[in-house]
Amino acid sequence: MHSLTDNALMLQVKSGDLGKLGLLYERHKKRLFGFFYNMNGNASLSEDLVQNVFERMLKYKHTFTGDGTFTAWMFTTARNVNYDHHRKHKPTLHQNDVTTMEYKLQDPEDVERGMIKEDENSLLQQALKKLAPEKREILVLSKLKEMKFSEIAQVLGCSEGAAKVKAHRALKDLRTVFMQLETG
Template sequence: MHELTDNALMLKVKSGDLNKMGLLYERHKKRMFGFFYNMNGDAMTSEDLVQNVFVRMLKYKHTYTGEGSFLAWMFRTARNVNNDHFKKNKQNYNQYDIASVEYKLEAEDTIGRVSDKKDNINYLKIALQKLSPEKREVLVLSKLKEMKFSEIGAVMGCSEGAAKVKAHRALKDLKLVFHQMQIR
């Protein structure tokens, strides 16, 4: 039996086969949790927000067209859930915990050669906290979730080119803050 694509599953959900949402949940719950955890650093809140995304996807299944990337539609929903949660609870986005993504520094040299990883990870935590939620979000989607810029554009409501520019500027700002902290 061949495996249905995410688009096909969501179209079945839209047409009334609500059991297919369970398959989508199983496929994407870890990815969604990682997105939320990278945005807010709180595991319990992240678990709740993952549930809220899939509830909202069910509620707004009628808006799904099947055109474009399912991931972009799902992450746009996740972005809205995240924003709504923090507006409602008036919590600060700057509670970011980079410890869960320490491995990325080992895999990529995005910030430059480092001599003492622990110090640099602490600087990175602080530098990420100083970025705006939008800049942090574009970095999480592009660098940690490794989404294509066309998908990031769809999530953020902008063109692929604008998403590239936002990611470039966010990374540039992160590097600047990081290097300024190292000088001190």
């Protein structure tokens, strides 16, 4: 059963075998959660949005053709779910979930390195949040979700070259914002 490709599973869902959607959910729930969490920083909201993606995939299963990759189709759906949610809930501000940091007490240098890394990660998250949603989205897809530019192009509805240019520009903007936060 695990030897079936995502495209083959989704085509079976499209033809009425709705149980196959559960396999797709198990394969991709963590990846989608990571996408949403990197976009909004809220774990509870991210879990809800993952569920919404699979509900929408079920509702619009007839639009899946099998051309291109399932991943690109899924992330296009995820992107639409994310936009729809933020359009409906514009006035609501979401705070980041409280995270905890563990310290290794054996070696003080490990603690210091951990604190430096945590500070850098915090600055990176702040910098990502300051970017326009479109730029944050392409960075999350290309760098954090490690999607190929051909898939990103399908998700964004542009050419592969345009996706690369958008990613490069977004990365350049992220670097600028990060440096400003680091020196400020």
